[in-house]
Amino acid sequence: MKVRKCILGATMMSALAGCGSINATANDTTHAAFNWTSSAPLISPQPVPGQTIYGVKDPSIVYVNGKYHVFMTTAGSAGWGLAYTSFEKWSDASSATIVPLDKSPMGPGYRAAPQVFYFAPQKTWYLVYQGGDPLYSTSNDIADPKSWSAPKPFFSAAPDIVKQPQGHGWLDFWVICDDQKCYLFNTDDHGRLLRSETDLRQFPHGFHNTVAVMTEKTEDLFEASNTYRIAGTHTYVTLVEAVSPKGRYFRIWKSDSLEGKWEPFSPASMNAFASRDNVKQAWSQDISHGEMVRTNTDQTMTIDPCRPLEYLYQGNDPAVRVDDYIKLPYRLGLITAQGDNPVSALCRQPGATP
Numbered sequence: 454m455k456v457r458k459c460i461l462g463a464t465m466m467s468a469l470a471g472c473g474s475i476n477a478t479a480n481d482t483t484h485a486a487f488n489w490t491s492s493a494p495l496i497s498p499q500p501v502p503g504q505t506i507y508g509v510k511d512p513s514i515v516y517v518n519g520k521y522h523v524f525m526t527t528a529g530s531a532g533w534g535l536a537y538t539s540f541e542k543w544s545d546a547s548s549a550t551i552v553p554l555d556k557s558p559m560g561p562g563y564r565a566a567p568q569v570f571y572f573a574p575q576k577t578w579y580l581v582y583q584g585g586d587p588l589y590s591t592s593n594d595i596a597d598p599k600s601w602s603a604p605k606p607f608f609s610a611a612p613d614i615v616k617q618p619q620g621h622g623w624l625d626f627w628v629i630c631d632d633q634k635c636y637l638f639n640t641d642d643h644g645r646l647l648r649s650e651t652d653l654r655q656f657p658h659g660f661h662n663t664v665a666v667m668t669e670k671t672e673d674l675f676e677a678s679n680t681y682r683i684a685g686t687h688t689y690v691t692l693v694e695a696v697s698p699k700g701r702y703f704r705i706w707k708s709d710s711l712e713g714k715w716e717p718f719s720p721a722s723m724n725a726f727a728s729r730d731n732v733k734q735a736w737s738q739d740i741s742h743g744e745m746v747r748t749n750t751d752q753t754m755t756i757d758p759c760r761p762l763e764y765l766y767q768g769n770d771p772a773v774r775v776d777d778y779i780k781l782p783y784r785l786g787l788i789t790a791q792g793d794n795p796v797s798a799l800c801r802q803p804g805a806t807p
Contacts, residue, residue: 485795486719486725486794487705488731488794489732489789491734491736491768494786496523496538504531506527507528507529507779507782507783508528508769509528510525511566511742514746514747515748520541521541521546523537524537524580526566526567533779534564535564535582536552536553556598557590557600562604565582565584566677571752572656572751573752574656578592578595579657581628582626583626587606587608587637588604589604605657607649607657608660612649614663615647620645621643622642624639625639625742627679627680629689633653635651635656635657636648636712638691644671645665645667646665646666646691646715647666672697673723677693677703681747685758686758686799690706691706692704699738700738701739702729702730703740704725706718728740738768739767740766740788756796758797758799758800761797765785766787767783768783769783
């Protein structure tokens with residue numbers, strides 16, 4: 454998520470309990486494309502003293518200790534901030550209290566595009582977000598919105614590749630780790646997916662070697678990337694938001710390594726993951742910045758191919774037209790995968806043909 458005045462386009466490895474055996478070699482893309490059904494908007498802005506909240510955006514979500522924990526960007530008359538909510542069932546999401554995080558030691562100021570995960574080596578929760586440059590806060594209790602520490606930067610200075618004339622800045626930061634390293638991915642709103650790295654034992658310090666790992670047209674590789682490991686396999690997937698005349702949508706790539714080459718992972722046009730074309734009951738023009746619902750909460754960002762995929766996304770009413778980006782009435786909704794797809798094909802129940 455990036456602040457701007459206009460909008461492009463039309464606006465370690467383990468299967469979770471209960472999962473069948475995994476076919477780790479099912480890497481082709483000849484199986485069915487993704488299809489989804491959307492919920493109605495589930496999380497909407499709530500009143501905040503002293504300002505008007507126009508939208509809630511950029512969700513990050515984990516399911517732990519019997520609750521969904523959701524972090525989000527709030528877009529309001531006082532600017533951009535972060536907030537938190539939690540609930541036991543999706544039916545409770547609309548009535549759950551949204552708590553701004555500016556009363557924590559994190560403090561007020563420009564904060565946006567959160568990612569939350571549990572860094573198991575330190576037994577600590579991390580919240581990664583943008584404040585111009587990539588920042589993080591930590592907590593020992595994900596359920597306590599006042600427990601987040603003051604912001605700290607990942608980098609002492611922005612790498613040259615994101616500075617002009619080589620680059621156009623950076624945004625939407627995403628951390629994922631394997632057994633040896635942690636990687637920080639980001640987009641730049643100009644067609645590049647960038648990656649930095651550090652040793653697992655040094656995290657969150659020591660990020661370096663920032664390189665472009667994918668480069669396409671601006672509208673085809675725009676922002677809001679998220680990367681996951683598929684449980685029980687050597688496969689990683691990356692989603693990146695793109696922009697078409699129909700609105701924002703997500704594309705999907707796969708790789709056998711976080712340092713490997715990314716290849717399309719859907720037989721659909723533009724290796725589409727979720728868009729207006731494959732989401733039924735869509736109430737939004739955009740299928741935009743979001744995150745997979747994870748029951749694995751750690752830094753490996755692992756998702757289970759044997760469970761129906763769920764993706765919490767930001768959407769907006771296509772009938773609403775505003776000139777100021779911050780005033781777009783974004784809400785959060787859930788899409789649930791229907792039928793077979795390239796990720797679910799990596800799950801093979803006992804007795805099935807690989």
